[in-house]
Amino acid sequence: MKDYKLLVTKSTVPVGTSKKVKAAIAEELKARGVDIQFDVASNPEFLKEGAAIKDFMSPDRVVVGVESEKARHLMERLYKPFTLNGFPIIFMDIASAEMSKYAANAMLATRISFMNEVAALCEATGANVDNVRKGIGSDKRIGTSFLYAGAGYGGSCFPKDVKALIKTAKEYGIEMEVVTSVENVNERQKSVVFDKLFKAFNGNLAGKTIALWGLAFKPDTDDMREAPSIVVIKKLIEAGAEVKVYDPVAMEETERRVGKVVDYCKNLQDTVEDADAIALMTEWKQFRLINWSKFKSKMKGNVVVDGRNIYDAEELKDEGFEYYCIGKNY
Numbered sequence: 001m002k003d004y005k006l007l008v009t010k011s012t013v014p015v016g017t018s019k020k021v022k023a024a025i026a027e028e029l030k031a032r033g034v035d036i037q038f039d040v041a042s043n044p045e046f047l048k049e050g051a052a053i054k055d056f057m058s059p060d061r062v063v064v065g066v067e068s069e070k071a072r073h074l075m076e077r078l079y080k081p082f083t084l085n086g087f088p089i090i091f092m093d094i095a096s097a098e099m100s101k102y103a104a105n106a107m108l109a110t111r112i113s114f115m116n117e118v119a120a121l122c123e124a125t126g127a128n129v130d131n132v133r134k135g136i137g138s139d140k141r142i143g144t145s146f147l148y149a150g151a152g153y154g155g156s157c158f159p160k161d162v163k164a165l166i167k168t169a170k171e172y173g174i175e176m177e178v179v180t181s182v183e184n185v186n187e188r189q190k191s192v193v194f195d196k197l198f199k200a201f202n203g204n205l206a207g208k209t210i211a212l213w214g215l216a217f218k219p220d221t222d223d224m225r226e227a228p229s230i231v232v233i234k235k236l237i238e239a240g241a242e243v244k245v246y247d248p249v250a251m252e253e254t255e256r257r258v259g260k261v262v263d264y265c266k267n268l269q270d271t272v273e274d275a276d277a278i279a280l281m282t283e284w285k286q287f288r289l290i291n292w293s294k295f296k297s298k299m300k301g302n303v304v305v306d307g308r309n310i311y312d313a314e315e316l317k318d319e320g321f322e323y324y325c326i327g328k329n330y
Contacts, residue, residue, distance in 0.1 A: 005038040006074050010045055012161060014168050015098045018042050018065070039071040042094045044101035049155060050220035062089040065097025102168070105161040106179050111146040112153050113185035116192075119149035119327025129327025130309065149327040151281060151307035152189035154217030154226035159186075190228040193279050193307040194235040196324040200277065200303045206240030209300070211271035212262070214282025215247035215254045222250040224257050228307070229281040237261050244271040248284055269298070276301030283308040292319040 007025070009018055022040040029036055042065035047055045062079055066072045072091055079089050092100075119129040129149045137144035153159070162183050169176040201208055217227040224230065229245075236243050243262040247254065251264050265271045268287070272278060272295045280287065288310055296302065296319055304316055306325040313330040316323040323330050 003036045004070065005036060006041060006071055007038060008041045008043050008075075010043055012044060012101045012157070012164075013042075013098060014164055015095050015102070017098060018094045039066065039068050040094070041066045041071050041075060042097040043075070044097060046101070046104065049157070049223060050218065059087050062087065063097050063100050064089060064091050065094035066091060067094055102161050102165045105158050106165050106182065108146050109153060109158040109162050109186070110178065110182045112148075112150075112158075113182040113189070115147050115149045116152065116189045116326070117185055122327040123329055126329055127327075132327075149309060150189075151193050151228040151232075151326070152186045154190075154228055155221075155223055156225050159183075159226040162186075190231040191235060192326060193228070193281060193305050194232045194239075196305045197236070197241075197277055197279060197303070198239070200305070200322065200324060205236065207242070208240075208276040209242045209244060209274055210236055211268075211275040211278045212236075212243055212245040213247075213268060213271065213278060213280045213287055214284055215245055216250035216282055219282055219284045222247075222253045224250055224253045227281075229254070230258060232279065232281065233258055233262060244273075244275060246271050247282065248286065269295070272298045275299050277303035277305065279305040280307050280310065283310050292316060292321065296320060 007021065009021065018040045022038075025038065025040075044063055045056075046059065046061075046063070059082065062082060064072075064075045064079075066075060075091075076083075076089070083089055115129070115133065118132060121127070122129040122132060133144075133147045133149075136142050137147050162179055165179055166176050166183065169179075197210065198205060212229065212232065215227065215229045216222055216224060217229075233243055233245070244265050245251070245254065245262045246265045246268055254262075255264060268290075276299070278295075278299075290311075292315065302321050304311070304321045304323050306323065309325050309327070311323070311325070313323050313325065313328070317330070
């Protein structure tokens, strides 16, 4: 029996990659005069950053793209422990498997950008985005996931995959108008915290000290790729503000990316010393319970911009703060 090999692509790759890989291998084998039967399979991962092990061990589904029964049989054997535990494996053609990863992330990104647009309209009309989220999320056809307004998405997956989907479509002469708008809305949303600070200080941030809480694009990671905090830092510095920052794990990576243009503090307490405003960028758990009266006593100003809508407006008002958040008027 001739040798048989199965090459499995696990990472996110553009549609058509597996086909190109197979052609390249076949060409090289022919050039070497080697006769080896082989297949290429696509097995995209659906792992959330910060929860990759959990997602791998308890997947919503396993998507596998194959083009032969032999490849399917091998992948079924490989994933048998998962099927025994009730996790579904979905077999399909390779192009569809490659597309599934991009389409999934683009859909989730679409929900985020949609809610951020709704949040802007809520502020204009006097509606409350949290109430709207509950109102639409209770519809089983919609659900509650990825319906939170905020400062925009970042990281390595959503921005990259949205851009890749748009680029792939253009190569085939197709304009992804919805997905393009998703990207545009998100780029605009990354400035929302700066815009609220700008408004709070009547357009004059020069000489103001801003305490920036959280730098990574999401909690439980030091990933600064496409992080909204980078946009806010750049705009604050350009506006003449002094910026004091703290993040539990992303300080070193932030310094690598933006340099020493900001003051890297040891803790939240240090950031608020003589600060005119606090701006929350990342909803770390340790940022949720704050002794506001103690912090206010250290500050020069009283502005709080909540870029993730995690604080209680009434509590901050009672403490004498001027509170701004996303999609609500207070």
